[in-house]
Amino acid sequence: MTQQLPSPRFSDPAVFGRVAVLMGGTSAEREVSLDSGRNVLDALLSRGVDAFAVDGIPALVDAVRDGHVERARRVDRVFNILHGGDGENGVLQGLCEALGVPYTGPGVLGSALTLDKIRTKQVWQAAGLPTARFARVPAGGDLSAAVRELGLPVFVKPSSEGSSVGVFRIVEEGDLEPALEFARAYPGELLAEQMLTGGEFTVGILGDVALPSIRIVPAGEWYDYHAKYIAEDTQYLCPGLDGDQEAEIRALALDGFRAAGCTGWGRVDVMRHADGGLMLMEVNTAPGMTSHSLVPKAAEQLGVDYASLCWRVLEQTLAGGMGGAQA
Template identity: 70%
Template sequence: MSLAVPPLRITDPAAFGRVAVLMGGTSAEREVSLQSGQGVLEALRARGVDAHAVDGIPALVEAIRAGTVDRVFNILHGNRGGGEDGVVQGLLQALGVPYTGAGVLGSALAMDKIRTKQVWIAEGLPTPRFARVPPGGDLRAAIAKVGLPAFAKPSCEGSSVGAARVVGEGDIANAVGVARAYGGEMLVEEMVVGDEITVAILGDVALPSIRIVPAGEWYDYNAKYLADDTQYLCPGLDEAGERAAAGLALAAFVAAGCSGWGRVDLMRERATGRLLLLEVNTAPGMTSHSLVPKAAAQVGIDYAELCWRVLEQTV
């Protein structure tokens, strides 16, 4: 499967002005965001961009007030002080400051796994069956409705934060404890037996898929950010599968109101070969273990150029 990557639109780093690399914040994904942000900061500076680290939304507001920000590379992750839920996007839009990634609607919707799935279902796009559990709701009843095996996870967190794997009756008590500790709305989702696939989106191009093969039983936080034995196969599918995954990922991305860049996670059901949508990430990780840089490298885009391409979408 050949992929046409458009040429760079901007060649002069001065065209970006002063760039705030927005990282850290106060969400549950702060540490991952700091790692991502440091990588982006170093890459942009290496290409001559006047880039500066800004930790969290209050610091960004102060920098904008001081007149030291012309645009924002948003690499905050998560919600509640993360910048992936539409809040910082609304702030920047109101202030007229260009920023990377999806806008207010796409960011807010994609942060909420349940509402994203509802939109996909309305659009006729495939996603595993699920049940919504309101704060303090009956998680056991939702698991019984969906059936085992299943995942129970917060509707509005990422990076597998707060996710519980429920394979048998003995796992339910742990899942209930996780839900009680989280306190927010939970998603109980059918566990699809098959291959985990992710497709990075850059502009209107779907990059080659990555098939994730963790050493453990599932792709948890440790496998994503800490382990060195997780395998990433890129491209992850044969030619026909690549076309199908790219088309579905782009359709899901657009249906969720997203734009700019991001990542769509899917499962390929082993028994049927069906592709099923899991979620959209509107500010994906950019650490040494992250997936978007791996997919970009497959088509000859190194890490620094990837950061440049994301940033040039703001001009």
């Protein structure tokens, strides 16, 4: 499948002004966010962008406030690489819009919706898009009953976390107890979800383009936190499919992204059923940008290196782009 990205619209880094690279924060994904943020910052600096690091939303508010007082320290736009929590749930997006500061990634609605896996799947169901069978488990709810309803094997995961935080793979009854122990202490909703065995894929989205799919083949039984961020033996096959199937998965990912109210850039995770059917799983609105991350791997297949990818994402904050708030 031949595909090309449009050429960058700008070549002068001065068009971006002073860019706050927002990273870190207080979510369970803090360390991954710091890793991503350092990489993005280095990439933007290498392209001549006047970029600086900001750790968390309170520090961003201080930076914007200081910039109102001292113009030389202004914040002209935000590159959001704050994974999880308020970086992806609409809080940061609403704040930036209230302050009139353009930012990368989807807007308030798309960000708030897609951090909640359960509500995202409900929207996909309403739109007639395929997603794996699931059961909602409210805080203090009966996880065992939800698992029985779906039938083994299943995954159990928090509805509003990422990076495989709190995910349990339950293949037999003996696997259930650690998930039950987690559920007793966890204050939020859990998602019990049918386990699909036909392959795990992800598709990066950049503007109106779905990047080549990546098939993820971990050395272990599944793609857990270790396989994502630590292991060196996880295989990433890109493109993940061939011919019509590759076209299908990219089209499905783009449809799922848009149906969830998202624009700009992100990543859509897709699983394949044993019968070959593709199922939407979740959307990431501030995808990882570490050395193990997947959107940079897919962009590279189209001849876009890491620094150029960061540049293209940042371009979406300028008038005519496809991101959240724009200049």
